[in-house]
Amino acid sequence: MKPSIRDSGRGPGRVRTRFIMYSRCPYDPGTVRMTQIPAASSSGDVPGMGRRQFMNLLTFGSVTGVALGALYPVVNYFIPPRPAGGGGGTTAKDASGNGVTLSGWLADHKEGDRSLVQGLKGDPTYLVVEGPEAIGNYGINAICTHLGCVVPWNSGANKFMCPCHGSQYDATGKVVRGPAPLSLALAHVSVENDNVFLSQWTETDFRTGDKPWWV
Numbered sequence: 001m002k003p004s005i006r007d008s009g010r011g012p013g014r015v016r017t018r019f020i021m022y023s024r025c026p027y028d029p030g031t032v033r034m035t036q037i038p039a040a041s042s043s044g045d046v047p048g049m050g051r052r053q054f055m056n057l058l059t060f061g062s063v064t065g066v067a068l069g070a071l072y073p074v075v076n077y078f079i080p081p082r083p084a085g086g087g088g089g090t091t092a093k094d095a096s097g098n099g100v101t102l103s104g105w106l107a108d109h110k111e112g113d114r115s116l117v118q119g120l121k122g123d124p125t126y127l128v129v130e131g132p133e134a135i136g137n138y139g140i141n142a143i144c145t146h147l148g149c150v151v152p153w154n155s156g157a158n159k160f161m162c163p164c165h166g167s168q169y170d171a172t173g174k175v176v177r178g179p180a181p182l183s184l185a186l187a188h189v190s191v192e193n194d195n196v197f198l199s200q201w202t203e204t205d206f207r208t209g210d211k212p213w214w215v
Ligand code: FES
Pocket: 144, 145, 146, 147, 148, 149, 162, 163, 164, 165, 166, 167, 178, 179, 180
């Protein structure tokens, strides 16, 4: 007789067992020997408690992660953004990404200077040095209103001159030559504890007397 495996139970509560039978006992050839091994310990059909708990935890973790990921944008939508600084503005940053301070800026830039900082929404914005101890209360967005080139300041000509198609703006950013259709956008500049901030300019454009086109 060859070794065989069979199922000893039926129904949901059954216990599967494995029987291995030999035709003869090696010490007593006249008898048949049988060895029984529980199926769960050998086949792995019924997971142990540790494995089941681990799988439950894994499922719970996955479902929770997906739910939180889906909820984040919804929750974020209802939380108003925190202002970055003075008057709800954004910190002006230099070319290295460091916050600009009034004292540091005036130490490095002379009266009449127009140099770029990183401003609202990351737009390049000129700070205007109006004297040895003051910067202007407005910044000038350097994005050309024609097709969006960054307009450099030409101190010799006392103008902003766009290299792309020749538009020109005066020292305040007012357009004086096309094809640019509009003046450069403005931003408010404020100083708090020596830190320089930029914020939205929503009032009348002092250069033209018109409503700001960029709002
Ligand atoms: S992008 Fe400045 S003139 Fe065209």
